Amino acid sequence: MKLSKIAKILTCCFDKADREISGMNALKDATADEVSFVANAKYVKDIQDTKAAAVIVPESLVGYIPDGCVPLIVKNSYWSMAVLSKYFAPDIEDKKLPNAQIGEGSKISSKAEIANGAKIGKKCIILAHVYIGTNAVIGDNTIIYPSVTVYRDCVIGNDCIIHSNTAIGADGFGFATNSLGEHKKIYQNGNVIIEDDVEIGSNVSIDRAVFGSTLLKKGVRIDNLVQIGHNCIIGEYSVFVSQSGSAGSTKLGRNVVVGGQAAFAGHLEIASFSTFAARSGITHNIKESGKTYGGFPLLEQRQWLKLQAKIARLFKRY
Amino acid sequence: MKLSKIAKILTCCFDKADREISGMNALKDATADEVSFVANAKYVKDIQDTKAAAVIVPESLVGYIPDGCVPLIVKNSYWSMAVLSKYFAPDIEDKKLPNAQIGEGSKISSKAEIANGAKIGKKCIILAHVYIGTNAVIGDNTIIYPSVTVYRDCVIGNDCIIHSNTAIGADGFGFATNSLGEHKKIYQNGNVIIEDDVEIGSNVSIDRAVFGSTLLKKGVRIDNLVQIGHNCIIGEYSVFVSQSGSAGSTKLGRNVVVGGQAAFAGHLEIASFSTFAARSGITHNIKESGKTYGGFPLLEQRQWLKLQAKIARLFKRY
Amino acid sequence: MKLSKIAKILTCCFDKADREISGMNALKDATADEVSFVANAKYVKDIQDTKAAAVIVPESLVGYIPDGCVPLIVKNSYWSMAVLSKYFAPDIEDKKLPNAQIGEGSKISSKAEIANGAKIGKKCIILAHVYIGTNAVIGDNTIIYPSVTVYRDCVIGNDCIIHSNTAIGADGFGFATNSLGEHKKIYQNGNVIIEDDVEIGSNVSIDRAVFGSTLLKKGVRIDNLVQIGHNCIIGEYSVFVSQSGSAGSTKLGRNVVVGGQAAFAGHLEIASFSTFAARSGITHNIKESGKTYGGFPLLEQRQWLKLQAKIARLFKRY
Known part of the structure; x- marks a missing residue:
């Protein structure tokens, strides 16, 4: 999914270079094509070290986002993460795959x-x-x-x-x-x-x-x-x-x-x-x-x- | 089920006008075509207010049954209620109903x-x-x-x-x-x-x-x-x-x-x-x-x- | 299963008369064609009274084994019992049996x-x-x-x-x-x-x-x-x-x-x-x-x- 589409889903501003996002992950584990999130000031250290392409973040913590990582600024970042998680959920069964x-x-x-x-x-x-x-x-x-x-x-x-x-x-x-x-x-x-x-x-x-x-x-x-x-x-x-x-x-x-x-x-x-x-x-x-x-x-x-x-x-x- | 049949199941006296009973319910919730029960003196108030057609009741509480409600007098009213409950249990599956x-x-x-x-x-x-x-x-x-x-x-x-x-x-x-x-x-x-x-x-x-x-x-x-x-x-x-x-x-x-x-x-x-x-x-x-x-x-x-x-x-x- | 085979599975000495063993059981309950085990000195009384054909036993408790009962001496008798239990496990399903x-x-x-x-x-x-x-x-x-x-x-x-x-x-x-x-x-x-x-x-x-x-x-x-x-x-x-x-x-x-x-x-x-x-x-x-x-x-x-x-x-x- 394009990062621009994610910004649209979360109705947040987005004026950076667009790119493909493969999934979501925790701040510590996110790779350079994943989106992460932060909901709590106690994870400030993890924000600074994250490799995530973008981070869903409340206004108050946006200053900690490292260079090169796109802040997706929202009101309630945990709620926004929940909203976005649905878009990365695969189908419950994939009938198109070959037989077991x-x-x-x-x-x-x-x-x-x-x-x-x-x-x-x-x-x-x-x-x-x-x-x-x-x-x-x-x-x-x-x-x-x-x-x-x-x-x-x-x-x-x-x-x-x-x-x-x-x-x-x-x-x-x-x-x-x-x-x-x-x-x-x-x-x-x-x-x-x-x-x-x-x-x-x-x-x-x-x-x-x-x-x-x-x-x-x-x-x-x-x-x-x-x-x-x-x-x-x-x-x-x-x-x-x-x-x-x-x-x-x-x-x-x-x-x-x-x-x-x-x-x-x-x-x-x-x-x-x-x-x-x-x-x-x-x-x-x-x-x-x-x-x-x-x-x-x-x-x-x-x-x-x-x-x-x-x-x-x-x-x-x- | 007829009230007379219920009295027969519970082997208790019945000499009132017969009527059709649709089910069982608690004293408070019973409607005028349901049977209820009372097993405990602490529910005396609920007996007096019940709208049930009949109440399964021990001898000691029969005085509280309101006018128009038929007392079904038994020794152990909770046990009798259990006995009767089986007669109102529907079949586990009803194959005669139309397909889902x-x-x-x-x-x-x-x-x-x-x-x-x-x-x-x-x-x-x-x-x-x-x-x-x-x-x-x-x-x-x-x-x-x-x-x-x-x-x-x-x-x-x-x-x-x-x-x-x-x-x-x-x-x-x-x-x-x-x-x-x-x-x-x-x-x-x-x-x-x-x-x-x-x-x-x-x-x-x-x-x-x-x-x-x-x-x-x-x-x-x-x-x-x-x-x-x-x-x-x-x-x-x-x-x-x-x-x-x-x-x-x-x-x-x-x-x-x-x-x-x-x-x-x-x-x-x-x-x-x-x-x-x-x-x-x-x-x-x-x-x-x-x-x-x-x-x-x-x-x-x-x-x-x-x-x-x-x-x-x-x-x-x- | 032959007792000699059980001794072989447990890699323990066996020089007694061979016989057929039908299963495993606790010391108290074992019959004369079953093998039992003892792992703990607190069961000494049960050893002496057992009717088991053979008992899996550590060296330290071998003296309590009654006459006519074969001691199968191992290092860790509880572990050996676990090893042997698999050999008496029936198939999960027996398709050769007649239909239900x-x-x-x-x-x-x-x-x-x-x-x-x-x-x-x-x-x-x-x-x-x-x-x-x-x-x-x-x-x-x-x-x-x-x-x-x-x-x-x-x-x-x-x-x-x-x-x-x-x-x-x-x-x-x-x-x-x-x-x-x-x-x-x-x-x-x-x-x-x-x-x-x-x-x-x-x-x-x-x-x-x-x-x-x-x-x-x-x-x-x-x-x-x-x-x-x-x-x-x-x-x-x-x-x-x-x-x-x-x-x-x-x-x-x-x-x-x-x-x-x-x-x-x-x-x-x-x-x-x-x-x-x-x-x-x-x-x-x-x-x-x-x-x-x-x-x-x-x-x-x-x-x-x-x-x-x-x-x-x-x-x-x-």
Whole structure:
């Protein structure tokens, strides 16, 4: 899409040299043919370093836009980003693509739907009522149980097992809200990448990224009814027990263990080999590796246990 | 069904003028051709005001039944109501109805099932393995992703998006229990109504009403793995973050924000523009609009934060 | 499989009389043609009493193996058990079995998949996009709503209702982890048994047993988005409210009531007629019948309410 057309969509001034724009991305990740946005003064540093062709920006932050980058000045930049995101959303299915490629030895139920452009590896088993979307890629020896949905463009590795009724690549929970309290959808134009040897339980939701990828690395184990928000990165061999979850953009190191019903806030970084007891509530970064936590607010697990014992004693005294 | 037949089903005396009964409803909402019930002395006022043709009632409350309303006197009125509810349950699918109507420009997967009597609007996209039940209605421009189930009689508006593996209109969790601890199903003969511009994530459960409707108003946003109990009313532009939920019959005003894993007890009224932090547990009405809450038991969020800080200090001292 | 072959798979010494082995099982439950394993000194008593043909055992515990039982000595017995479990896993579908048997009066959607070897009782209703696996058995008068998956070998009784997108019999969450932090799947070769008159909501996950059966007894009621771990036993007429769950191997008596978002740790025993308030966290056995609990850590509910009131008062004072 031409940059001039984008300016028109956003009804903002545009008098620079026109050029072709391939997509949208975060300030840090945007390439020279992408548009980005900034909604908040705390990202000032990222503005200055961005390589984006253009940035959707409120008047108040326009001074930080680097030379050569086109400012697209709007009133509510987050809302404008949401408006624009729809224009970069691909069709849900692309029927014009060639038929799916199925690797040798794979057994695909006649009641599964494999969309055009998808690629299935060798020796896979794909059972009834599975949906594999446009351009999705499934590796070798992967087993997909009934009624799993893999949305378009998602990638699943070799030797994975995905249990029934799990949704991989549904839209992340993203929208802008205006001063009237109305919401505008932010189209989630990224995908999900699942590496090799990952097992995922039933009724799990792993959301596609807004830009880029939600990533589950090699050997991850996900139990039933778990939520993985958009743009999370889950390190190798990490484990999520049932009904736990993570809000968007949180990054876990390797071998992190997340107990049942525990949950992470968004945008955190969690050190490798951290363990979280059942129902932990994690709202800050964990920098030191190898410790065990519990409670909400979060404490080291032994401290949480001590605190609970003290509270119980106090209860007897008063 | 004749009132005399209902009396026979419930094995209770009946010597009044017979009449046709069209259904069952709550005391407050019952019309002059419906049967209602009362199981608890705290609803005495509702009995006196009811317009119901007949009320299933225990001996002890029969004195409150207004003139012209027929008392159906039983031992356990809640159990009897459950028994009767089955007789008003429609068939799960009605094959005798005409084929579904599909609006112009809608794309329906050949692997979706659209039951007889359903109506799909214009320019909808309905993907594989979706089920749209008897008499369900879908508006225009609505997108329904794979393996979504919309049960019979449910209504979805225009411009909605429903993600994979979500169940709309499954039976609410209702049963009577007798003195032996056995349960009797209360058939859920209501429906779900979802207004325009609502987006619902994957693996969400929105239960149909026992009578009347569970209602999601315009612009609501529901994240993954959320529970909405029967007969809830969710106000315009309200937001439920992942793994949160509400028990039955709770009413939210507009722009209520419900954090991850937060939950409402049943039968509450929540003021508009209330915000609930992640894992809030809400067990009482919220009357004042615009405040932020957290914790379980619930406090104002800043109080909860202070309380947690004090507890942490206490822990160091003792 | 011959015992000599098992020794070869596990690369351990074997110089005893060879014999045919039919499967794997826990020490307590293993019969004379099954292999078992022990990973932990706390099971010493169970070793001495086992009837297993052979036991996978670390060097340190080999002295407890009873006469006539073959020790299979390995370095990491839990890992070796995981390795061996794959060899006893049946094919996901067995196409060579005869076509499914469908009882008189049952209505099966042409868009449902009933695998070979399955048996469906009389007067069942099985809607579109349901999957009933190899050798699964469904009783009479049972209703299964769209996109439910019943995995192979699972058994469902008479007069049951199972709502959309529920997964019955997906693999329990089991794996061994080695010193490098890598995981090895423990194949879940048991099943799920659901007795008569059980109703299960939408988006529920009930996992198959690793050995033996996960069991829901007569009259159980399960709300939406509930997790039942492998090898749980849920007593008659017990009730799980939405978003609650249990980790593996926990046994509930009859008429246990589990509030919304409450959860059990694994390997517990819970007395009949216990009630757990919403969001209870249960981590120890409950021996006395008929009490009501709440909180995490768990207290009797009235104590938890008092404690919270005291904490609130304390907050005002300090």
